Amino acid sequence: MIKKVPYYGRWIFFILLSAYIVHFIFFNINPIFIHSAQQTSFYINSSYFDNFLNYPGAIAEYCGSFIGSIYGIPFWGSLVAFAMIILSMIMFYLILSKIYKEKLSFLWMAIPAFLMLSLMQDYYFPPSVFVKAFFLLVFVYFSASFNFNQYVKLFLILILSLSIYYTLGSTILVIYLISILCLDVVNSKQHLKTTLKGLFYIVLLFIIPYLGQKYFFNIADERTWKDLVPVLPPIIKYTETYILNAFIFSLPVMIIFIALIKYAENKFHSEKQSQFVQFINNYSIKPLLGFIVIVFIFLHFLPKQMDLSQKQKVLTAYFVSQEKWEEAINTAIESSDNYDYFININFNRAIYNNGQFANRILDYPQLLGISSFYPDANTTGQITIISSDLYYELGYIGEALHWAYEGLSILPWNQHLLKRLVMCNLIEGNTQAASTYLSVLKDAAWSDGFYDKYIAYLSDTSLLSKDKEIAEKRQFMPNNSLIPNSITHKLKILLAKNNKNQRALEYLAICYLLDHKIGDFMLLYPELKKIYPEKMPQIYELGVILYCYNTDRNLLNQFTFSKETQTYFVNYSKIMKKHKNNKSLAQIELKENYQNTYLYYLSFLSPLVTKMEIKKREVKN
Amino acid sequence: MTINTCKSTLLFLILFTLVSCNSIPTDYSKLEKTPAIYPDYTAITIPSNIAPLNFCIEEPGTKYCITFSSSKSKGFTILQKSNKVIIPQSKWERLLAENIGNKILIDIYVYNNQWFKYQTIENTIAPEKIESHLCYRLINSVNILWREMGIYQRNLENYDEKPIFLNRSTDLGCVNCHHFNKANPKEMTLHFRKYKVGTIITTKDSIIRLDTKTQYTMSPFAYPAWHPDGKHVAYVVNRVRQIFTSTKSYHDVVFDEASDIVIYDIEKNTVTTSPLLSSKNRENMPAFSPDGKYLFYISAAPKTSDSSEIYSKYDLLMAPYDANTNTIGQVDTILKSKEIDKSISYPRISPDGRYLLLTMCRYSYFPIFDKYADLYIFDLKSKKLSPLECNSPYTDSYHTWSQTGRWIVFSSKRMDDAFTRPFIAYFDASGHAHKAFVIPQKNPAFYKTYLKNYNLPEFINGEVNISDIQLRDLVQTNPKKVKFDEKIDIDGLSGASYIKK
Structure with a gap:
């Protein structure tokens, strides 16, 4: 057995931990998905920056937006995430070293690493929290390193506290003051001075956020001391968990914990140690045990933090x-x-x-039936982007524009929506409005060529008609009509505008089928037949069969059906007959073979059968 | 090279730079066209107390020389490489002060391999000053799902902008319907919807928060109009709806299912109405005459079908009002929508009582979404109605008068057909509006990337001294319940039904 862990052992651990973090970030988390979920945009101009000056912690949120936007770049996003974790680990270690003056084990670095990786697995976790935490560590470290007389030190802490409050927010200020108080208590031998300093810190902790909210910043009461996570709309809102609290309080807690270990070691250290204690101390039992525990925790618990459905x-x-x-x-x-x-x-x-x-x-x-084609039936902030996408694809430009505007109110500066607004305005021929949105996109960090492509359209408008996408949407977009409150009516308007809008036709056909409106579906049959002259998709054929069965079975002779559809229909009917048309009894057998088929949908999954409805989502935007 | 040589060279360079900074090109080619500048600050009439009208020169060049002068004073020159012209505040103020009633001349020279000189821009400085501040709401282009918004005040003499109220700290509720009594910043009314619902009224010596919904009125207050006595405010109570269309030029139609006008007595904390203001018709957009003796408002026929509800047109009406008895006299129709084939909205009477400034749109009363909405002036003396000269092919709406009656401010989408910006126009003694200009910003390219709309710009004579933080705290308090006038036996639920007591 190795009698003592060699000095380079700690570096081997550091490298192993770093390698694991890299692997986990690149392959398990992949920050590009964080970027996709949070839709983070960053702009290099003063009007964007101006939004981050009016409330405490906003500067950190600005930096968080920058990091969040880098998350969207393959490789670089992961590298930045890795760098943030490594730097936080190092700062965390350096602070704890202030207490445990002997060589503190590198194993302690695993704590922030574990917590940060856990938090990052929630794709809505705001990067600004990491920015705040990192600067908290930096400020605590420097405060612990101040080597001035007491009054100068207290003055500097006052200045730092004010700066922290403005740049990082009140929660970080609270943690900062608690952390330096803990460090003072742990390291000081002059109890009276420490008590007085403690009182000073506690006064700062209450007074600064209170006065800030009361007289200087227009923030809500509930955010006076609790502003770690930015105020975000439900569409990208992060739900706080116990891991966040563990992460943010880990510093003061670990300061106290390390101090207790040190105290215990000093108190119980004697030359007459038992053989067992000597064995533990002389051989590398402690670090090895620690290493094993860390490996177990990282491999066993870390992947479980991921919410798979999210x-x-x-x-x-x-x-x-x-x-x-x-x-x-x-x-x-x-x-x-x-x-x-x-x-x-x-x-x-x-x-x-x-x-x-x-x-x-x-x-x-399709448990919600036609609702999955009509997200805007329930008007909330969460459906704005997806509604705009859906209507843009359909060529319903007025609606795509409407939802893009609503979305931009929920997520100002969102690049996806700004691009959508450029496209919709170009399609509608409003080049001036398109120019405004393009001017904003010009300052977006990490350009993807969109601006360069479409700015040319403004100086040479002939490019508009040459653009296939724009030309197609212009043919499809309805105008001069009221927008109805029903997806089938909207699709009919699209078809009335241009019956070559195949997407609208097929969406309408499927909507009718999902809504059990076989008769209405049959009205579309001739047009659908033009799209599928040879072989119709099975769901359409089943729609025809059901129509004939329900109206006049002789009509069946007028249509041709594929062998697969005929076999499926016969087999499905046989199973039903076997169970004397008792759906409940037949369900297990039918589910086994025909779960993803139309007849199964009609009997068991349709919301008209299950009465399933969309849950009323949060009303606030 | 010795240190002395270095010093001399440096001194020479500094002197050379200083000299060249102020030198106007003498060798140039003249161009017979006005230079393209953004925003368009050419051939306009401006007040002498307006902030410097910074602009971008949109002509290709590597160096720009701009001279500001007048027939009376030499003015000053700016020589720079950037096309963004930031005018020094003190020099600008001096130039304007020295030339009230005269023209200022702006000469632009552009260096593009050689110097070119464009035609001189001539702007007139009006004898009348403008109010020092402008109040407006800033909001994204949104129809249903608003998030952050705020009421702001902007100092027109410089570029300072301060929030009066931000909804960020009050659950993101809707805030609007700000209105001041004769541009007095101490007399303001402000309305909150959805969260912390209510109305705030500030007077010379009090601030109150009101719960304005009563048993006999159909909604909380909206669309205010101060009576000049400062003791009464007319409001609208309504059931508002909106529909969307795929019509590019009018994509969102806001309309009322029903609406009435009520008058709130601040001292008595009572709200009253009249069978004439609370009829089955849809009364809306009240405005008192400057002497307080008349109430102007618009009215549309009641809903008979969905189509009549949405596509209705509003007439302009007027009724005598007695502030002492708080009563309304016989109503008179001033302008009939049928005759002009337009719908009337936002009647605003000039401070001298002579002119009525209106917005007209194709239908309904909410013109901001109608591309063809325009401003019209109605001469109450000659009964002549005419479009305002400063209209644009895009939406022009939401207008108010300055207290001198010589300036009007309104929202216009003329810059990009997407966002409303506040434009100011001079209204001369003969009843004609001059070319309008957008309020200046420190960054002249500001409007090119600013994605918020300026709603309902309204002049104020000075700064509102209540801070956004004070209002935030006030909004958290319990509102004072408004009482319905016990003497009145008809309700404000549209239709003037008799109240059974």
């Missing part, structure tokens, strides 16, 4: 935004046991764009 929702949205349709479809199907409304909407979009719409529509359970 991950799949974010991933589906990301793949759709990147037009990676197959990945989006597969991710959605993987998550189909845990139904999600937004995954459903994105799945429907992905299968259409992948050219498999009617054939795969039931591969994801």
Whole structure:
């Protein structure tokens, strides 16, 4: 057995931990998904910066936006996340070293690493919290290193406290003052002085945020001392967990804990140690045990922090935004046991764009029926972007524009929405408005070429008519009509404007089928037949069969059906007959073989059967 | 090279730079066109107390020389590489003060391989000053799902902008309907919707927060109009709705299912109405005449069908008002929408009582979404109605008068057909509006990237001295309940039903 861990052992641990962090960030978390979920944008201009001057902690949020925007760049985002964790680990270690003057084990660095990786697994966790935490560590370290007389030190702490309050917010100020108080208590031998200093810190802790809220900053009462997480709309809101509290209080808690260890070591240190204690101290038992515990915790607990349903929702949205349709479809199907409304909407979009719409529509359970084509039925901030996307694809430019405007009110500076506004205005021929949005995008960090492409359209408007996308949308967009409060009516308006709008036609057909409106579906049959002259998707064929069964079975002779559909229909009917048309009895057998089929949907999954409704979401935006 | 040589060279360079900074090009080619500048500050009439009208020169060049002068004074020159012209405040103030009633001349020289001189820009300085401040709401382009918004005041003599109220600290509720009595910053009314619902009224010696919904009125107060006595405010109570269209030029139609006008007595804390203001018709947008003897408002026929509800047009009406008895006299129709085939909104009477400034749109009373909404002037003496000369092909709306009657401010989407910006126009003694200009900003390119709308700009004579923090705290307090006038036996639920007591 190694009698003592060699000096370089700690560096080996550091490298191993770093390697694990890199691996975890790159392959488990992938900050690009954080960027996709939070839709972070960053601009290099004064009007963007001006938004971050009016309340405590806003400067840190500005830095957080910068980091959040880098998350959107492959590799660099992961590298920045890694750098933030490593730097925080080092600062954390340096602070604890102030107490445990002997060589403190590097194992302690694993604490911030574990907590930060846990937090990052929530894709809505705001990067500004890491910025705040890092600067908290830096300020605590420097405050602990002050080597001035007491009055100068107290004056500097007052100045630092004011700066921390303004730049990092009141919660960080509270943690900062508690941490330096703990350090003073632990390191000082002059109890009276420490008590007085403690009182001074406590006064600062209460007075600064109180006066700040009361007289200087227009912030709500409840954020006087609790402003760690920025105020965000529900669409990107992070829900605080115990891990966040553990993370933010880890510094003062660990200061006290290390001090207690040191105290215990000093108190119980004697030459007459038992053989067992001598064994533990002489051989590398403690660090080895620590290492094993850390490995166990990292490998066992860390991956469990990930909310898989959230991950799949974010991933589906990301793949759709990147037009990676197959990945989006597969991710959605993987998550189909845990139904999600937004995954459903994105799945429907992905299968259409992948050219498999009617054939795969039931591969994801359409538990909310036509609602998955009509997110704006329930007007909240969460549906703005997805509604704008949906209507843009359909060519309903007025609606795409409307929801983009609403979305921009919820998420000002959002680049996706700004680009949408540019496109919609170009399609509508309003180049002046497009120019305003382009001017904003010009200052966006990490340009993707959008600005350069479309700014040319403003100086040479002939490019507008040459652009395929713009030309197509212009043909499809309805004008001069009221926008109805029903998706089927909206789709009909699109078809009335241009019956070549295949997406509108197929969406309408599927809406009718999902809504059990077979008669209305049959009215679209001739147009659908033009799209599928050879072989109709099974769901359409079943719609025709059901129509004939319910009206006049002789009509069946007028249509041709594929063998697969006929076999499926016969087999499905046989199972039903076997169970004497008792749906409940037949369900297990039917589910086994026909879960993703139209007849199963009509009997068991349709919201008209299950009475499933969209939960009323948060009203505030 | 010795230290002395270095010093001499440096001194020479500094002197050379200083000299060249003030030298106007003498060798140039003349161009017979006005230079393109943004914002358009050419051929306008401006008040002598306006902040420097900074602008961008939108002509290609590597150096720019701009001279500001007049026939009376030499003025000053700016030579720079940037096309953004930031005018020194003190020099600008001096130039304007020395030339009241005269023209200032702006000569622009652009260096593009050689110097070019454009036609001189001539702007007139009006004899009348403008109010020192402007109040407005800033909000994103939004129809339903607003988030952050605020009421702000802007010092027109410089670029200072301060919030009067921000909804960020009060659950993001809607705030609007700000209005001042004769531009007095001490007499203000402000309305809150959705969260912390109520109305704030500030008078010379009090600030109150009111719960304005009563049993006999259909909604809390909206769309205010101060009576000049400062003791009464007319408000609208309404059931508002909106529909969306795919019509590019009118994509959102805001309309009322029903609406009435009520008058609030600040001292008695009572709200009253009249069968004439609370009829089955949809009365809206009240405005008192400057002498307080008349109440002007608009009215549309009641809903008979969905179409009539949305596409209705509003007439302009006038009724005598007695502030002592708080009563309304016989109503007279001033302008009939049928005759002019437009819907009337926002009647605002000039301080001398001669002119009525109106917004007219295609239908309903909320013109900000109608691209074809324009400002009209109605001469109460000659009964002549005419479009204002400063209208644009885009939405022009939300206007108010300055207390001199020589300036009007309004919201216009003329800069990009997307965002409303506050424009000021001179209104001369013969009843004509001059070319309007957008309020200046320190950064002349500001409006190119600013994604908020300026709603309801209104002049104020000085700064509102209540801070946004004071108002935040006030909004958290319990409101005072408004009482419905016991003497009145009809309600404000539209239709003037008799109240059974």
